[in-house]
Amino acid sequence: MIARLYIITLVLLCGMLGIWVAPLHAEVDRERLLTEAGIYGTFAAFVLDDEWGRLEPSTRIARLATLKGVVEQHRENVAIDVYLLRGLSDQADLLFRIHAMELRDTQEFLLDLQSSQFGKHLTGIKAMHGLTKKPNYVPGFPDQMKTDLKTPSEAGEKPYAIVIPIKKSAEWWELEQEKRTALMQEHTAVTLPFLKTVKRKLYHSGGLDDVDFITYFETSNLEDFHGLMLSLQRVKEFGYTRQFGNPLLLGTVQSLDQVIEVLAQ
Amino acid sequence: MIARLYIITLVLLCGMLGIWVAPLHAEVDRERLLTEAGIYGTFAAFVLDDEWGRLEPSTRIARLATLKGVVEQHRENVAIDVYLLRGLSDQADLLFRIHAMELRDTQEFLLDLQSSQFGKHLTGIKAMHGLTKKPNYVPGFPDQMKTDLKTPSEAGEKPYAIVIPIKKSAEWWELEQEKRTALMQEHTAVTLPFLKTVKRKLYHSGGLDDVDFITYFETSNLEDFHGLMLSLQRVKEFGYTRQFGNPLLLGTVQSLDQVIEVLAQ
Amino acid sequence: MIARLYIITLVLLCGMLGIWVAPLHAEVDRERLLTEAGIYGTFAAFVLDDEWGRLEPSTRIARLATLKGVVEQHRENVAIDVYLLRGLSDQADLLFRIHAMELRDTQEFLLDLQSSQFGKHLTGIKAMHGLTKKPNYVPGFPDQMKTDLKTPSEAGEKPYAIVIPIKKSAEWWELEQEKRTALMQEHTAVTLPFLKTVKRKLYHSGGLDDVDFITYFETSNLEDFHGLMLSLQRVKEFGYTRQFGNPLLLGTVQSLDQVIEVLAQ
Amino acid sequence: MIARLYIITLVLLCGMLGIWVAPLHAEVDRERLLTEAGIYGTFAAFVLDDEWGRLEPSTRIARLATLKGVVEQHRENVAIDVYLLRGLSDQADLLFRIHAMELRDTQEFLLDLQSSQFGKHLTGIKAMHGLTKKPNYVPGFPDQMKTDLKTPSEAGEKPYAIVIPIKKSAEWWELEQEKRTALMQEHTAVTLPFLKTVKRKLYHSGGLDDVDFITYFETSNLEDFHGLMLSLQRVKEFGYTRQFGNPLLLGTVQSLDQVIEVLAQ
C-alpha cells in the first residue's frame, strides 16, 4: 500500500514536471458517452516492447507520467477506460476502450498516446470500432421480456472484462427482419438469468472494421459468464455466426492508477 | 497554429537544403487521373518503424522534408493522396493512394519514397492496385436510376476515408451478365439514399493483386457510412462475396502538410 | 548428478540473496485445486528470447533464481505445474499450468513472472483458460461404464504431457442433450481401454478464450496415447469437431528444479 | 544516364577486385532452358533488410558487385531472370526466376547468393518450383485452336511480369481426362484474343511445393492482362480452383544492371 502511494506520488511529480503535464481539464460527459446511442466506441489493444522491462524503475515512472498526462488531457473530449490483459490474453498487454462523439477525437488521443514517451513502448495490435445504437429487435419483443431486460446488474465490483468481436454469415443478413427478431428473442430469453451478474454493452461495427459487432462484458463471476456463453451457443441464432472472438480478449478492469502501479514494477 | 507554421517552415527549409529538393514541377492532370477510365489506382499502406519515435525532433523534420520532396517531384507523373491510419487501423500508420497512367510510374514514386531518408523508416505492409473502368452494369439500369446515380455528393469536408477490398466467389463470375445486372441493380438501389453523404470510387483489381475490387469511400458521417454497409449486406449480391475487407482500412484524409505536422511530433 | 546439485545450490543461494527471495509460504491446497469442480486452469506457453542463450552461465543462474522465487511466492494462492516444450513443440519452449480459485490470482502470478529478471526473457505466445466442472454426460451413462470410469491410472512416472484445445461446431451445440449424451457415450466407450496408461483432465473454456475445451493428458506411453487419439477420431462425435489442437502442445513433465537445470545450461 | 554508367562501372570495378570476381563463363543454353520440356523453374522472392537502406552508397555498390558476381558465375549452369517487385507487391522486393536442368543447380546458386555480401541483406520469403511439360490437353483440341495457339506474342518490350500460383480442388483431379480436356478447351478459347499482348508460361508444381501450377505472364498492357484474367474467371474450369494467387506477384522485368542501379540508390 505504501509502495503504491509512493509510485503514484512519483508519477504525479514527474507528470507535473514533464512536458505532458495535465492542466485542469473539464471532463467530457462520460455518463452520456457510456449510455447514449450514436456514440463511437473504440477498443485499442497494445503490447509493450521488450525494452520496457529493462528500463530503470525511475525511467519507467517518468514515462508512465506521460501516459497519465495524455489520458488526463484527452478526458476533455473522450471517455477512456483501461484494462490489463497481460497474463490473461496472449494477444496484448493493455486495452483501452474509448468512447467519443467522433472517431477523429479518438484518433487524436491515440496519436498523442503513441507519440508520448510511454507510447513509444507500445505496439498497436488490434483496433476495433463500433457505434452504439438503439436496440434493433427489442421493440418486437413481448412486454414481459422488455420489462425483464430492464433488470439492473448487481452493484459491486466487476473485476473481469471480456471483449468478443462477432461476424454474422451472409445468410443472417438475408433473413427477413421478422425472422431475425424471432431468433433474437430466443437469444435474449436465455440471457435473462445472467442480467444480474454479467453487464453487457453492444457496438455495431459494419463498415468500421472487419467484424459486424463488438460485444463487451463485465462480470465478477466468470463461471456465470461461461454459463451465459454456453446458453448463447445453444440457440439457433448462433448457427448464423461466422466469427465469434478470434480474438476474444479477457482482462481485468483497472483504474489508470492501478495500471500505472502494475507497469511501474 | 504557430507550431504548425513553424514545422512546415522548417520542413520547407530542410527540403530546400536537402538532396531531394523539389524544383518547380508541372503537375500531372490530377483531375483527369481521378475521374477517367483506364487509370491505375494504387493503395500502398505503411507502418513506421520503432526508431522513428526515438529520433530527435530536428532529425524527424529533416527526414519529413525528404517525404515532401519525393511527393513534389513525382506529382509531375502521378496524383498522390495521403491518409493517416494510425489509431484507427491496426494494420498500418500511413496510406498513399496513387493514380497513374502506368503502374511503372507508381512504382518509381514508391521506390523513391522508400529510398528517401523518411522512407527508410517505412515498412510496406499492403499494396493493392486497381483499374478504373466505365460502369459495367449501369447501361442496363432503368433511366430513373441512371439519373439518380448522377446525384453529386454534398460539398464540404469529408474527413474519413475507408478502403474495402472485395473478392467475389467463383459462382458470381459464372452468372450470366443479365443475372448479374439484376443483382447489381438491387445493390445499387439501396445505395441511392447515401449518395449525398458518402462519396464512392471503384477500382477493378483482377490480375493486379489478390482481390477482385477495391472500393474507396469518403464521408463526413460514419454513421451514414455504417448504414450504407448494412444495406449492402442485406441484398442478394452480398451472398456472392468471398472477401469483404480483411483488411478494411479506416483513416482520415489529410493534406501532406497535415501528415508532416502529425509525424513531426 | 553433481552438476545438477551444483546448479540447484547456486540457484538457491542466488535466490536467498536476491530480491525475490521466497519466505516460508503456506502452500495452497493443491490437491483440492487439482481435483474439484469450479477451479480455473490456465495454460500459459512462452518462448525464450535469443538473448537468453548468450547470457553468462552465472547470470542465467541468477535469473533462474527469480523464476524459483516467483513460483514459490505464488504457491500460496495457486497451484503451478511446469513443462518443457522445447524440442517437442515448435510453438513454445516452456508451459505453465496454473490452477486457481480466481483468474485474478493467476494473472498476478503471471504478471510477477513476466516482470521478474527471468520473465524479461519470456514472450507469451499462448494463454488458454478453462473451468473444471462436474461431468456433463456421465449421469446418463450405464452403471457399468460409470464403474469403469473410476479405474485409476497406473502408478509411476508419466513423463509426457499433451494439451489439445478443442472447438465444436455450431451443429454440436444445437443437438439435444440426449443426442449428445449418446454420442459422448460412444466416445467414452473407446477411451476405457486407455484409462490405465493415459491420465486425462478436462477444462471448459467457452467465453474464457477462443476454444470450447482444453483437454490435458499425461502418459508414459505415447504409442498408447496415439492409439487413444485414433479411437477418438473414429467415433461419430468427432465429426462435430471444428478445431482439434492447432496448436497441440507436446512436452515433458518437469519439476521446477529440473527445468531450472535444463535452462541453466 | 551518366549516373547509371557510373554505378555500373563502379559495380564492375568492385566486382573485379572482390572475392566473387567472375571469370569468363560459358553461358548455359538459355534458349533451351526457356523453351524445352523437362526443365525446372524456380521463383524465389526476397525482401531486403532494413540495414540495406542505411548503408553508405559505396558499401552498397561493393555489395551489389557480389550480386553481379554470383549471377555471372552461375550463368554457366542456370538461366537467371530478375524482377523488381518493390512498390508493386507487398510480399517482396526482388524476384529471381531460375531455370535449370536440376534443382540442385538452382539450390547452389541460391546458396551462393544468400552467402554473398549482398545476400546477407536478403530474407527469402517465397520459393516455388515447377517443371515445364509438353501441353497436357492441346492434343485433344480442334486443329484451328492448335493453329491459333501458335500465334506469337507481339515483339517489343513487355515491362510487367505477373506470377500466379494455382491450386485445383480434389474434384478437378478426379474428373475424367476427357472432361478436363473439354473444360480446358473452353478455358483456352477465351485466352486466344490475348495471345498477342500477353506472353504466358506454365510450370507444373505438384509435389515440388504447396501449389499445383505456377503461371507466369509478361505484358506491356496491364489492362489487357486484366481482361484476360476476367475472361478466365468466367469459364467453368475456374470453379475447380482452390487457390489463385495468394500471393499474386506483380513486378517489372529488369536487367541485372537495372536492378543494381535501382538498389544502389
Place this chain on the structure above:
Amino acid sequence: MIARLYIITLVLLCGMLGIWVAPLHAEVDRERLLTEAGIYGTFAAFVLDDEWGRLEPSTRIARLATLKGVVEQHRENVAIDVYLLRGLSDQADLLFRIHAMELRDTQEFLLDLQSSQFGKHLTGIKAMHGLTKKPNYVPGFPDQMKTDLKTPSEAGEKPYAIVIPIKKSAEWWELEQEKRTALMQEHTAVTLPFLKTVKRKLYHSGGLDDVDFITYFETSNLEDFHGLMLSLQRVKEFGYTRQFGNPLLLGTVQSLDQVIEVLAQ
C-alpha cells in the same frame, strides 16, 4: 575439394579442443531405428539467424564444431539425418530427421543442439513427430500387390528429400476399415510404377502433432516424384485429404560434413 578437406579438418580440430568434444561413442542401432515399427521419427526444421552470415569464418567454423559435437554425442541414443532446405524451401534452412525409441531422447538431443554455440543461431520453426507402424491395409491387399510392394528402390544416390504432412477429413476416419482398405488399394496401385525411383517412409502422427501422417520421400528423379504425386491426386482417397503439405518441405540429403562445409562459407 581442398577447401572442403580444410574446413572439415578445422572443424575437427575445433571440436577436439572445444567443450563439446565427442569421445568415442557406441552408435545406436541405426538400421533398426530406420526399419522397425514402434519407432518415433521427428522432423525438426530450423532457420539460421541473420547474425550467422556476419560471423568471421573462423568463428563460424568453431561453432559448427559444436554442431558436430552434439550430433556425435547423441548418436549413441538416436539416429540423426540432416538435410539442406535453404534455397529450395522458403520455410527453413536446415532439417533434422531423428529416429528414437523414446521422444525424450529426441528432446534431449534437440535441447543440447539449441543450447550449443551453433544452436544459438537456430530458430525452430517446425517440429513434427510420427510413429512407425506395421502396414494397416497391406494385409487386405491381393497377393500380387503384396509381392510388388517388396520391389526395392534402385541403388545409387537419391539426393532429394521431400516431407509432406497429411491430415485426413473426419469423413475418412468414419469409413469402415473395409472401405478404407479398398481406397488404399487403389492408392497403392498407382504408386507401384514409382517404387524403383522414389523411396517412401510413413509416420503416424495422430496425437503427437497437428497432422495425421508425415510422408517422407527420397528420389534422384524429381520428375518421377512429380508423376507419383499427380497419380496420387487422381485416386478417390485423395478426396478425403484435408491438408497435404502446408508446408511441403523440399531439400537435399546431405552428410553432416557436407552441411558443415556449406554453412562454413
